[in-house]
Structure formats: C-alpha cells, structure tokens
Amino acid sequence: MTTNDPAGDPAAARGNAARARSFGAVAAAYDAGRPTFPSEALTWILGPGRGLQVLDLGAGTGKLAAVAAELGHHVIAVDPSPEMLEVCRRRQGIDTMVGAAESIPLAHGSVDAVIVGQAFHWFDHARALPEIARVLRPNGVLGLLWNDADTVVPWVRRISQVMQGDCQTVTHSGGGDRFEPMPILEGSNLFWMIEQARFRHWQDLDRKGLRQLALSHSAVAILKETRREQVLEQIDQIYEHTARPPEPLRMPYLTDCFRAHPSEFANYRRTLDSPVAPHL
Known part of the structure; x- marks a missing residue:
C-alpha cells in the first residue's frame, strides 16, 4: 500500500475532487455495477450487537448503509451528491442527508459509529477527521472499508488495467496503488487502537453488469464519450473471452477494513466544544 495523502498535493486534490464529483452522473451504473460489502467485515467493525x-x-447509493441496516442498526447516510442519495432513498431502513465529510450535518457525540465505504481517500483529511471525531460518542468506532478486485487473477487484472487507462497513478484502485489510511489516522492524534483486517467475497456479473461496473469508476466516467465507448468495447471483449454463459462471471474481491476509536484527546476536545448528545 502507498502512504500518500492526496490532500497534501493541491494538484492531486483538485484532480481527485473532479473525479469524486463524477459519481453523481453515473449513480445508476454505480448502484448496479459496484459490489456490496461482506456483512462479516461490518460485523468486525461494529461488533455482533x-x-x-x-x-x-x-x-453514495447506500451499498454499505444497506448492510448496516440489515444487521439491525439505525443508519444515516450522508453524501454530497443528491443524485447518489436519490438511489439510496429507495433502500429500506436508511435516513439520508446531503452533506460532506468536512462539514457533517449532525450534532456532537450523536452516533455510535462512523463507517466509510470506498470514499475515505476522497476526503480532505485535515478537515474531515476532526468532524468525524466530533460526531462520534466517546466509546464510538470509525470503520473504513475498501473493496479491491483481486488482480492476482489474470482476467481481473486486464479489466482493472482497461478501466484505469491513463489514470494508473490514482490514489486508490483495485490492483493499483492502494490507499493507506493508517498514517493519516495516527498522525491526527484523534484516533487510536487502530486495527486492520481483510475479507474475501465475490460479485456475480453478466455482460451488462460488467459494463456498469466499468462505468461506475471515475477514471471511465470522466472520459469523453468516444474514448469511453472504446473502453467499454474492450471490457466486452474480456467478457467474451472469459465468461461461460449462462454461468455468471464471478469477480473476486478483497475487502480491506480498518477500525479505530476516538482518542482521549478527541473526547476532551468534544467536551470543550459541546456536551455529548443523548441517545435517541
């Protein structure tokens, strides 16, 4: 894993911001094409209760929020994209709010857990981590998750290479330079007891699903239409040479998870700012 923080490079941060904004335009493809998260991973973060x-x-469209709701938790989904949240609202048991990690629209100490699936690398960490620590209760937990396609498999590696194209140096991508949150969490002094785990799971895809998976990646979404169609044609070719219909194409994933708890410093800062909100 790499240890680069995109927030430290203004040019990289601007590029990341543009790519992050691209997701709203492909919300339907994102929801249809992206994998869910294994429930075992979220149970490891949140505990068995x-x-x-x-x-x-x-x-985003609530892929991770849906797993949390299915596990019996009360979930609030926050995202800056109204288009993504419109898809999320179709799911059961999830409340939604438009908002950003750098300015969370919730009260001090109002949640037991903050979970982030496939998004932490887009945040301005210098602003987002104090906000996360602010809304967490003293004994709360922060959970970060990333699904990465297992590019040890040759055809998966080819798909990843086609989707990344000229963006091989992205901050976080399946099979590319993976984002390393540990130094950022440790350097903030706001979180401690940081642990890491990995889980394996699979996603079944047909031809359309594989196309939607490609469209949901920012490196493809930001391409001009002609170039984007060329990429999708390459994705179709890989499907033709790999799939054995009517059996689905099984995309293997590794889910990297990190969990951490607010430090004593974070809890002290929160009590100075405002009293902790009562349990609902």
Missing part, C-alpha cells in the same frame, strides 16, 4: 446509531459517510 444491534441497534447502534451508525453514520455512513460518503454513502
């Missing part, structure tokens, strides 16, 4: 107040930050 039920009924926690959980904030899914950078929730």
